Amino acid sequence: MNQNQSSGSSGKQIPYKNLAHDEFRLLSIDTLPDPSQNDATQLSCGIENFRRSQYSTVPAGEREEADRLLPASRKVHYDYSSLFRQSSQNKEYIRSLRSRQTTQPSQSNGRNLGCDLSTRYIALSYNLHAALLELRGPDWIRRGIKAWADALCINQDDLDERGQQIQSMRDIYANAWQTVVWLGAALPSTGTAYAAVLWLAREMGTEDRFKMFIEHHKAATFHVNLCLVNIQPVLAWHSDVFSALRSFFARPYWHRLWILQELAMARTDAPILCGQHCMSLRDLWTASKLISAHEDRAGAHISTSSGIFGRLQDLRVSRDRQLGNDLGKPSRQWGLILRIMAMRDLVPRYYLNLSEVFTAFTEYLVRNNDLTVLRLAHSRVEGIRLKWKTSSLMKILPPLSYLRPTLNLNLIVPTVRSRFQEVSPPCSHKLPSWVVCWICSPAPSLFLPGLYRADHGLSEFETRGRREGDTILRTAGVFIDYVATLSAFNALEADPNYPYNCPASRTLPNSYGSLPALREALWRTIVGDSTSHGGSPTPAYYAILLTPDFWAPRGVHSLPSPGLDFSLGAFMTRDKRLILGGYELRELIPGANRYLRRPRYYRHRGRFREPLEANTRDAHTWATNVLAWRRLVGTRRGRVGLTVAAVHEGDSIVVLKGCGMPMVLRPSDSGH
Known part of the structure; x- marks a missing residue:
């Protein structure tokens, strides 16, 4: 037209x-x-x-039509039984599924x-x-x-x-x-994704039923080290089903801002089409609630599962925080669907421009003394070396360096090329620094679900908000400390100066009073003093994270990750000289030096160790996820902290009224 x-x-x-x-x-x-x-x-x-x-x-009664x-024009039959692994626990259930699906009459x-x-x-x-x-x-x-x-x-x-x-x-x-x-044209995995959603919505339906099903039909996931088996109950789907759902939730449609309105105003039986496949919004909503309620049993495996890595790779270690590929982006879009369904009574205002919408939304929360949204504010993060290109000769260099430590490798190393990519590009929407941009992407760190109460006791402070037309946020808070030392936040950081230690780092005090107390602060910090279950307090057995085996550069328990390595062993390799409270990181892990003195490609000799207990593995996996894309920092007064990647030495650490997590602030060009 x-x-x-x-x-x-x-x-x-x-x-x-x-x-x-x-x-x-x-x-x-x-x-x-x-x-x-x-x-x-x-x-x-x-x-x-x-x-x-x-x-x-x-017409009267039409809005109440059931379906x-x-x-x-083309009916698609979804075989729910094909979703599940064949095992002794599942055989009877798979048989009953097939029997019911072949005898059910077609529905109008x-x-x-x-x-x-x-x-x-x-x-x-x-x-x-x-x-x-x-x-x-x-x-x-x-x-x-x-x-x-x-x-x-x-x-x-x-x-x-x-x-x-x-x-x-x-x-x-x-x-x-x-x-x-x-949603667009169907992919080869679309049918599997639709079958999984419909099974969740129609066969499970409620959180209690889904939880009971997982407990009785559990599966185990394998780490990259074959000796380690995760025996925590996990939904017994084939790995291809998790990948199919990840691809489904990663579709561009779910990242469009307009769907906040379109789905919020739609009927719950609105059809969601992808090629010839069709489900209702109600089915997707029900499935999303079940996935969200059982994040550790299903959601985490969907968001981290991807066909671009090996099947034996640990399903929850940093795979959802890789750069440079669409499948590697965090895709927990079922949470967005739940939020959309919860805001169906809101009335949008279309006369505001994008900058005004984002500013008004953040300011609305601030006016109600809720500054938690500031956890999502972010600054630019510098580039990293994303991909390395090298000849096959490099593949034999690690063994050569192990056998001949004195060999001059400079004579045989070929040219190594790489490209740089910004982790978090600067926001282009001209927003105040305290306003959250819902379009530009921050560094892909895992959101910590813990309930933080850093501002406890600040209720008497007055929050003044901002003046009309002013871009400066005025709020109440308490200054805590300055950042003094910083770790690298990934293995390939472009800046070679990390870990960074201020000139007086060796003389920094230990604010915790003793070395054991400093070590406890360290293990609590690397898990964000939280667990993957959200509201659960951090259990005392997480102190197992101080075990040196976890920090071995290439040890049995190091859980190496493809691409950007966020394992504890890799973290120790690049940050062993980071100073926290006057001690180097390698001095805070008892026995770590015996691994660090050996060649980098050391592997545990002899028989494989016994599989880790499920609780221990949870602590280890959670620490690996929490540390990814963040910096471990030390302060001038001897504290240990975990911060965003954009932090610099000299940044202020403050506690603001209405924000349970401490914030990192930096003076602007105008001095504010």
């Missing part, structure tokens, strides 16, 4: 008309006269102006398939040519339903029309007969 004319469903040209105040445009999708000669690329549509009042009256899923998609839909329209969430091709097949189109898609139904070149229509979008989605979500 151009700006001057559009084509009606009858094929005749209709002059282009501006929209009146109560009007909007709708698409009429033409069906093919001969379905047997279906052309996968040809599409015929008409577009006309209509009064919104014609489409705002819903308004898209009656797909809707009760009023013969009703007239000529005065109804569907709102398309994420408008694509392929989506319109898919929509022309179902019975809806033959019954006269129309479609609304913002890119086609709003003249994007008319700023006045676009502004007026955007302010009406909430009503457009609310009055639609149905909102249709189009």
